[in-house]
Amino acid sequence: MAINNDFINKIISCDKRTVSRAISLIEDEDNRSNELLKKLYKHAGKAYRIGITGPPGAGKSSITNCLVKLLVKNNFKVGIIAVDPTSPFTGGALLGDRIRMTEISLLDGVFIRSMATRGSLGGLSKNVVEACDVLDAAGKDFILIETVGVGQSELDIAQTADTTVVVLVPESGDAIQAMKAGLMEIADIFALNKSDRQGADGIAATLKNIIHLKPPSENKWEINVIKTIGIKNEGIEELLNEIIKHKNHLEDSGFLAEKRKNNLTKKILELVNSRLEVTFWDEKKRKFLEDNLSKIYGRKDDPYSFVERLIDFKI
Ligand SMILES: Nc1nc2c(ncn2[C@@H]2O[C@H](COP(=O)(O)OP(=O)(O)OP(=O)(O)O)[C@@H](O)[C@H]2O)c(=O)[nH]1
Ligand SMILES: [Mg+2]
Structure with missing residues (x-):
């Protein structure tokens, strides 16, 4: 099933089967859920x-x-x-x-x-x-x-x-x-x-x-x-x-809008964190961690300086 206009329109008109499928995509953390949420947001x-x-x-x-x-x-x-x-x-x-x-x-x-x-x-x-x-x-x-x-x-x-x-x-x-x-x-x-x-x-x-x-x-x-x-x-x-x-x-009182904006900020921070986590850890960095672990464990290096080098990738 593709996330096309037909699918989105069926959700908007609350076709129960389609709504149910959409929630299943989200529940299963299916790859298509991102596309789905993008298209639904403005509705x-x-x-x-x-x-x-x-x-x-x-x-x-x-x-x-x-x-x-x-x-x-x-x-x-x-x-x-x-x-x-x-x-x-x-x-x-x-x-x-x-x-x-x-x-x-x-x-x-x-x-x-x-x-x-x-x-x-x-x-x-x-x-x-x-x-x-x-x-x-x-x-x-x-x-x-x-x-x-x-x-x-x-x-x-x-x-x-x-x-x-x-x-x-x-x-x-x-x-x-x-x-x-x-x-x-x-x-x-x-x-x-x-x-x-x-x-x-x-x-x-x-x-x-x-x-x-x-x-x-x-x-x-x-x-x-x-x-x-x-x-x-x-x-x-x-x-x-x-x-x-x-x-x-x-x-x-305007608190509803404020609360929802706060939630939105939180959501965006979480999205950035989870995206970064996925893209950050490539094979080279994992290997770098593996290679240095003993040194850090032996206190010849510390995790704080190591992480700085890792993030700047001054390897
Ligand atoms: N005497 C009495 N019993 C009630 C009342 N409301 C619910 N019950 C009974 O309490 C039990 C639990 O009710 P539920 O509505 O399933 O409670 P719940 O909080 O949803 O339960 P969980 O989702 O399992 O945590 C059922 O047997 C109900 O019939 C009430 O106002 N008075
Ligand atoms: Mg219950």
């Missing part, structure tokens, strides 16, 4: 990206589903990227996830895709971000990205997402866990899910206290706690309202 930039993260089993998928249904009801086109839905923590969630994913994929204007965590985390976030770019070019108004908040990946996703919703549950210690995992730093909004359980009000109050202890954010946004019951579709309208409020806040 993207309109979608608003919402990250949904939190501990395993907190109800991220349930909330995502409810949000999608509500957005579709309001005539928005929605894309969803579920990062690693087969979380090792919840085991058998796969079948349930699959059923739910099929259900919402049938809704008008919805495209859902799961992406596995494999390889390096950096690779994960890069691919996920680029998959979002495809959905953006495919005309989605909102893109929801679900990630399990246990490692580095959610921090990367939070960088990309315009609004990050952290889903917690009223279990004792959950708020503390979230603090340890760094989820407090990335939340724009907290969804306290499973609020049908005991102690929800107490945890909501604790969360609010913790939020108030934090220094105010640079963009003056006040983090709120929204109580939800994912399985009963309760609190979802309030949650979406809060997301829209955050969106308006970022847009009106």
Whole structure:
């Protein structure tokens, strides 16, 4: 399959098979993905990206589903990227996830895709971000990205997402866990899910206290706690309202543009780094390294001077 105008036009009109193929090219790091991303770039930039993260089993998928249904009801086109839905923590969630994913994929204007965590985390976030770019070019108004908040990946996703919703549950210690995992730093909004359980009000109050202890954010946004019951579709309208409020806040204050420009700078730096890495290491330089390693190891030369010579190629 060639990356020709026909292929690009099919993505823009959100032909599901073509969008799916395009994301596969990105996921497989196929040679053609570069060409694809070049051609798609000018068609993207309109979608608003919402990250949904939190501990395993907190109800991220349930909330995502409810949000999608509500957005579709309001005539928005929605894309969803579920990062690693087969979380090792919840085991058998796969079948349930699959059923739910099929259900919402049938809704008008919805495209859902799961992406596995494999390889390096950096690779994960890069691919996920680029998959979002495809959905953006495919005309989605909102893109929801679900990630399990246990490692580095959610921090990367939070960088990309315009609004990050952290889903917690009223279990004792959950708020503390979230603090340890760094989820407090990335939340724009907290969804306290499973609020049908005991102690929800107490945890909501604790969360609010913790939020108030934090220094105010640079963009003056006040983090709120929204109580939800994912399985009963309760609190979802309030949650979406809060997301829209955050969106308006970022847009009106100019912070959205600023954040996206910062991300762009980062992306360009990363692209340059990865290109340079590929082109820099030719055979001669590798051999030079090999030949000098013993000398450096024996402290007759130092890595710093060596690297300077290597980069200037004064060999
Ligand atoms: N009681 C109660 N159960 C809920 C609620 N929301 C979700 N659940 C249940 O919690 C379990 C996990 O829900 P998911 O939506 O799959 O959670 P998740 O965060 O996406 O899980 P992973 O992606 O595996 O980390 C399921 O059995 C849900 O039915 C809620 O508001 N109340
Ligand atoms: Mg899930």
